[in-house]
Amino acid sequence: MKDSNFVKIYTGNFAFVNRIVMELNALDISPVVKDQSESAILGGFGGTLAPDFQEIFVHESEVDKAIPIVESVTKEMQP
Known part of the structure; x- marks a missing residue:
């Protein structure tokens, strides 16, 4: 997503x-999820080595509101 108004805020499973997307949606933030393995399959290239690998992007105007959500959720879900 180069040369866009979206910023990657999280990469994970x-x-x-x-969970992060659910929390962002509750705050009226519309994230974009990029799934590398799904993109590869749809493109005819098969899967990737990391099938659980996804990225979350938000509009640059929402980054300040989104980052605390990511930090909260990841801290809460750690063992």
Whole structure:
């Protein structure tokens, strides 16, 4: 997502990404999730070495509101 108004705020597994997206949506932040393995499969290239690898992007105007959510969720979900 180069040359766009979106900033990557998190990279991680499906469970963390879904939880973060849910929390962001609750604050009316619309994240974009990029799934490398799904993109590769749809493009006909097969899977990737990291099938649980996803990235979350938010608009640059929402980064300040989104980062504390990511930090809170990741801290909460650590063993």
